[in-house]
Amino acid sequence: IVMTQSPDSLAVSLGERATINCKSSQSVLYRSNNKNYLAWYQQKPGQPPKLLIYWASTREFGVPDRFGGSGSGTDFTLTISSLQAEDVALYYCQQYFTTPFTFGQGTKLEIK
Amino acid sequence: QVQLVESGGDVVQPGRSLRLSCAASGFTFSSTAMHWVREAPGKGLEWMAVISHDGKTIYYGDSVKGRFTASRDNPRNTLFLQMNSLRVEDTGVYYCVRSSVRTGTTEFWGQGTLVTVSS
Numbered sequence: 001i002v003m004t005q006s007p008d009s010l011a012v013s014l015g016e017r018a019t020i021n022c023k024s025s026q027s028v029l030y031r032s033n034n035k036n037y038l039a040w041y042q043q044k045p046g047q048p049p050k051l052l053i054y055w056a057s058t059r060e061f062g063v064p065d066r067f068g069g070s071g072s073g074t075d076f077t078l079t080i081s082s083l084q085a086e087d088v089a090l091y092y093c094q095q096y097f098t099t100p101f102t103f104g105q106g107t108k109l110e111i112k
Numbered sequence: 113q114v115q116l117v118e119s120g121g122d123v124v125q126p127g128r129s130l131r132l133s134c135a136a137s138g139f140t141f142s143s144t145a146m147h148w149v150r151e152a153p154g155k156g157l158e159w160m161a162v163i164s165h166d167g168k169t170i171y172y173g174d175s176v177k178g179r180f181t182a183s184r185d186n187p188r189n190t191l192f193l194q195m196n197s198l199r200v201e202d203t204g205v206y207y208c209v210r211s212s213v214r215t216g217t218t219e220f221w222g223q224g225t226l227v228t229v230s231s
Contacts, residue, residue: 037215037217039215039217039218041157041218048207048221048222048223048224049157049207049218049221050221051212051218051219051220054212054214054215054217055215092156092157094157094159094217094218096215096216096217099162099171099173100159100171100172100173100174101147101159101162101217101218102159103156103157103158103159104156105156106156106157
């Protein structure tokens with residue numbers, strides 16, 4: 001499954017909304033449990049990735065509620081409702097519907 | 113607290129072999145599946161492999177299938193990645209990652225170890 005993110009880079013003003021899109025080449029919705037096998041990760045410079053969201057919309061414990069995930073099937077969105085300085089990072093989507101688990105190419109988020 | 117410490121990264125020539133290790137602590141290693149993921153320079157993240165808690169089931173990414181072998185030593189709380197026939201494009205930071213019991217995918221990441229394949 002090929003994961004494609006858009007845009008490749010994004011500059012947003014502090015306090016404004018940031019939106020990152022992710023599209024999968026085939027559906028990652030498992031109909032028997034109605035779950036989308038889609039995760040989002042944040043990677044800050046010099047650090048390993050950190051899991052933000054799984055099942056497309058469930059925030060990992062400790063992740064601020066300004067981070068939200070939505071979408072189903074093949075089209076997904078990560079939204080940061082009010083950008084903070086500490087949110088500058090690379091963001092990746094990943095499907096875990098089937099092996100090999102695949103990542104999007106990443107979106108670089110910066111402050112405008 | 114959960115800790116994953118990778119080691120074994122080095123500079124090697126194309127065609128040579130290398131073995132990475134990952135020492136795990138702070139959780140029940142023998143009950144947890146584990147992943148290897150790499151980050152190539154300027155190329156983002158690439159999932160390499162997942163190994164079941166008992167080491168009996170392993171899945172690989174297409175680019176390493178047949179060349180890399182994941183294994184584990186549960187009594188020693190250690191994960192391994194044997195890398196053979198290394199290529200220049202295998203260069204990158206290799207992460208050991210704990211699998212989520214909720215989803216089965218990558219959850220907690222180590223700091224990574226750098227592998228450079230160059231002549």
